Amino acid sequence: MPFEASDSVRPPTAITVGNVVLGDEQAFRAWYERSLPTVYGYLFHRCGRNPDLAEELTQQAFVEAVRSYRRFRGQADATTWVIGIARHKLIDHYRRAERDARRIAALSAREIGNPGRAESSPPSRPDDIDDTLAVLPALQRAVLVLHYMDGLSVREVARSIGKTEAATASLLARGREAFRQAYPETDR
């Protein structure tokens, strides 16, 4: 799967969820050390390379993993499982960012095109993919990340964000255009 950041951080063998939470200290430590870079890296590159936000979402994902391990099948790979939780946390974040943007827009009665600016303070001229994603509106960033980086189909993205497939395809087209426009001219 595309969200597995690199082969070097993948566990060599599957560690099951039940073993991790109920297992001994060594198993828990091994799971943590293998999973943390993957989960943090996954979130870091999807939330505007903002370390504070990536840490917050990483913490939420791991705490929920430990609290709710009973909900999950014991056969599930523990790192893949916590990545799934992290994705939910990321979508929650996008939802909040979108909601905040709408609230601010209503209060100021003027157009706010970029809810991502407040959270990550990216440079005015983005110089790579992370910075470019960070300047896009939350919804457009969400669909680009879920479709291109996580490899979800348009249907799966639509289900994740609660839109129809047609609306999601349209959002994706706008996101692509915004991304292309914002990506540094020198690198095209």
Place this chain on the structure above:
Amino acid sequence: MTDERLFERLAAHAGPADIDSGFEDRLYALLQEERRRTGRSGWPALLLVAALILLLAISAAVAVGSGVVELPWLDESPAPSAAESVAPTPDSPEPSASMLPARGMPGMNPDNPAGVYGWSGRLGNPASSFVSGMHHVVEGAVAGEFQQTALVFAVENDCFSAGGDPVSVTVAGIDGLYVEPYEDSSVTFGGPRFGQTTGAYALPIGDRTLCVYLTWDAATTPDELESARQVVESIRGQPFGEDGIRINFRLPKGWDTG
């Protein structure tokens, strides 16, 4: 760079990131504490369940012995044929508290009839937490847009694991707790939707806790929301098996699990 190349690059964009060692240590300590708490919370619950099973067994033996309950094989009267039905029973009365019929969820047909449906779930059963949801969809004014109200059921030790400030409520005749908004996309039906709100109920059923997560969209009308709350209000539940809960509830027309 062509657009195709640009988005290939986006797709391939991933990689490790430097983690602050202080954060790594703090999070590990926090998880150790959560792990200890999770481990501790399991044993009292298990002991309580064991005690309850013993108590139920003794009560059942006393009831049969005293003639309060008549077993079918000791009697010529027919067994209740509808007990395991999963079909809705539109005109059936409220299920009695002593023995709830095992009814099923409404299924994927969006035109499901109104009636009494049901659900049975167990503590920690993944199927009880994630696929045990249902929704009522209302098409929007714009083609393709829709709004929904949704309900998800679960049996958990802690219905509010994502936090929140619970307030006391009485729902379906049960004194429970309620958190709104409850921020946890894992309890939403079909994944999170922008602009939605979730209200989380924790309702004690015997020694177990039924979690009911009601989610609605920004465009949901007050009538739609009230209708969904009436579904929650209609819940009748009882402990089921070692760690499960069985409920019956009344649905208006058009709720489905698709």
